[in-house]
Amino acid sequence: MHYQIKEEVPRILDYIDIRLGAGLSRKSTEAATIGLKNGLFSVVVYADETPVGIGRIIGDSGCFFEIVDIAVLPEHQKKGLGQLIMERLMQFIHENALPTAYVSLMADHGTPDFYKKYGFEVSLPPQKAGMFLRIV
Numbered sequence: 001m002h003y004q005i006k007e008e009v010p011r012i013l014d015y016i017d018i019r020l021g022a023g024l025s026r027k028s029t030e031a032a033t034i035g036l037k038n039g040l041f042s043v044v045v046y047a048d049e050t051p052v053g054i055g056r057i058i059g060d061s062g063c064f065f066e067i068v069d070i071a072v073l074p075e076h077q078k079k080g081l082g083q084l085i086m087e088r089l090m091q092f093i094h095e096n097a098l099p100t101a102y103v104s105l106m107a108d109h110g111t112p113d114f115y116k117k118y119g120f121e122v123s124l125p126p127q128k129a130g131m132f133l134r135i136v
Contacts, residue, residue, distance in 0.1 A: 001047050003076075005084055009042045014051040015069070022071035025134075040065065041092045045072070045081050052076040055085035057092060065097055067105040082114065090118050106132060 010018070012032045020026060027035070036042070040061060045053030053072035059065040067089055072081045093103055107115060112122045123130040 003052075003079070003081060003084070004046045005088055006044050006046065007041070007088070008044055009036050009039065010044045010051060010054050012036060014044070015054060018051060018054050018071050018073060019069065021073045023074075024069070024071055040096075041089070043085055043088050045076075045085060047076055053081045053085055055089050057089055061096070062098060063101060065093055065101060065103045067093075067103065070105075070107075086115075086118055106130065 012029060015032050015036060016027055016029070035058075036056075039056045039058050041057040043055050044051050053076065054069050055067070055071075056069045057065055058068055067086075070082060070085055070089075072085075097103065103120075105115065105120065112120075116122075
């Protein structure tokens with residue numbers, strides 16, 4: 001199987017299917033349509049011609065960047081695709097983020113050690129607390 005990463009916004013249905021297949025939460029078609037067109041940078045990993053992985057960066061391009069949607073379909077995991085995605089996203093960050101920019105991520109199913117390789121630190125109380133609000 002030949003894997004290739006492309007710098008492109010995933011198609012809406014591919015985005016939804018890959019997220020669900022990788023165990024991430026469902027996003028509505030309407031939300032995905034709006035969100036995907038407003039991202040800063042996206043990649044799609046293909047196995048031959050089939051999309052099997054995604055990764056995106058969102059933010060304001062100045063002060064804040066957030067890495068989101070790191071997802072690989074289960075049958076393609078453990079083949080270095082998550083690393084391939086993160087390396088390309090981090091390349092974008094290092095090429096575009098200004099000094100003092102804050103880069104964050106929320107790892108639903110990742111391990112902290114995976115992201116530590118890219119310079120991320122776990123946010124732990126009492127100094128910091130990662131928080132979220134999910135609208136359902």
